[in-house]
Amino acid sequence: MERELWDAPTAIPPDALLTRIGVDSHHHSNREAREEEFARRGLDAFRDVASVSPESPITVLDFGCGSGRILRWWAHERPADTIVGCDIHEASIDWMRTKYPERVRLFVNSEVPPLPEEDDTFNVIYCGSVFSHLTDWAAWLLELLRVLKPGGTLVASIHGRGFWQLGVAGSRGVPWDDDGTGIIVERAGESFHTSWGPAVYVSEWWLRRHWGAAMNIIEFHSTGFGLPDDRERGQGWVVGRKRPGVLPSPETIAAASDDPRELPAALRALDLAYDEIALVHIPEVRRLWHAVQESSKVWEDLAAAREELEAVRASTGDRWSDAVTNVVRRIRKRRAS
Numbered sequence: 001m002e003r004e005l006w007d008a009p010t011a012i013p014p015d016a017l018l019t020r021i022g023v024d025s026h027h028h029s030n031r032e033a034r035e036e037e038f039a040r041r042g043l044d045a046f047r048d049v050a051s052v053s054p055e056s057p058i059t060v061l062d063f064g065c066g067s068g069r070i071l072r073w074w075a076h077e078r079p080a081d082t083i084v085g086c087d088i089h090e091a092s093i094d095w096m097r098t099k100y101p102e103r104v105r106l107f108v109n110s111e112v113p114p115l116p117e118e119d120d121t122f123n124v125i126y127c128g129s130v131f132s133h134l135t136d137w138a139a140w141l142l143e144l145l146r147v148l149k150p151g152g153t154l155v156a157s158i159h160g161r162g163f164w165q166l167g168v169a170g171s172r173g174v175p176w177d178d179d180g181t182g183i184i185v186e187r188a189g190e191s192f193h194t195s196w197g198p199a200v201y202v203s204e205w206w207l208r209r210h211w212g213a214a215m216n217i218i219e220f221h222s223t224g225f226g227l228p229d230d231r232e233r234g235q236g237w238v239v240g241r242k243r244p245g246v247l248p249s250p251e252t253i254a255a256a257s258d259d260p261r262e263l264p265a266a267l268r269a270l271d272l273a274y275d276e277i278a279l280v281h282i283p284e285v286r287r288l289w290h291a292v293q294e295s296s297k298v299w300e301d302l303a304a305a306r307e308e309l310e311a312v313r314a315s316t317g318d319r320w321s322d323a324v325t326n327v328v329r330r331i332r333k334r335r336a337s
């Protein structure tokens with residue numbers, strides 16, 4: 001492993017804290033691989049965030065810092081900055097407090113706004129993999145803008161087309177649809193304490209309409225957050241700037257805009273939610289779904305066997321009965337298993 005990955009002064013968290021942010025034994029089988037993932041992803045994400053705020057010293061907030069995957073790099077690379085991190089997960093913050101120098105201020109925030117911070121405090125706020133899980137996005141976006149200085153920068157990663165395939169609908173073959181997506185929530189209601197929480201997917205036009213109603217959008221990337229070697233996959237990210245003046249209300253920015261894609265996208269989100277409820281929560285539907293999957297595999301086998309038979313007939317003229325018997329036997333065996 002590159003030396004630079006280990007240069008950050010703070011240790012890597014225990015597995016329980018890694019698992020809850022997606023660095024788990026399923027994707028990274030041994031501890032060394034998990035440590036490398038935590039270090040590498042954090043450094044690459046830090047570089048993306050820091051690239052849009054090169055000036056220092058500044059006051060920066062890592063909102064939803066988890067166990068410090070990105071924050072550890074900020075603490076190491078930009079020691080002149082005033083650095084603050086917060087998360088709703090007490091165990092993560094408790095662990096970080098034992099590892100970080102006192103100049104890094106860490107606190108547990110509540111699940112709903114407000115944050116215990118003054119208006120216009122931070123030059124930069126960043127949120128890595130937080131809005132991709134936040135269903136209460138409007139209230140939190142406005143709260144972060146409240147504590148951001150006018151002209152300050154907000155950087156947030158989001159789930160879009162690069163994460164769709166991993167979700168409930170994407171993994172069962174529903175294609176990503178830019179125009180047909182506004183905001184789609186999967187796994188609604190899941191807890192951050194026992195899972196990765198809900199998954200929230202947004203499209204560019206929707207984000208520009210809704211987030212853009214509260215701040216100036218400076219950059220939008222549909223994929224590639226923290227992935228300098230492959231900008232075509234992974235999370236998207238948005239960079240915004242706080243406007244001077246009074247902020248709108250959460251209701252205003254959440255309400256449907258006059259974009260003609262709003263209504264069809266909202267209806268599609270509803271349909272997908274119905275499908276998800278049925279597929280995830282009703283065992284009979286889940287069984288039926290698997291049966292359909294199975295039978296389409298059988299169907300493919302039959303089609304392949306038919307092609308084989310045609311080829312045998314074409315090549316052996318009248319003497320093809322043995323070959324036919326073999327293929328039929330194979331299909332019977334396959335169907336019985």
Ligand SMILES: C[S@@+](CC[C@H](N)C(=O)[O-])C[C@H]1O[C@@H](n2cnc3c(N)ncnc32)[C@H](O)[C@@H]1O
Binds near residue numbers: 089092110127192
């Ligand atoms: C996928 S993890 C990402 C953690 C960290 N940003 C990173 O990149 O490693 C999402 C984090 O958001 C936190 N979170 C969820 N809702 C939050 C909220 N309302 N306020 C602060 N943090 C929240 C979760 O507890 C979790 O630690």
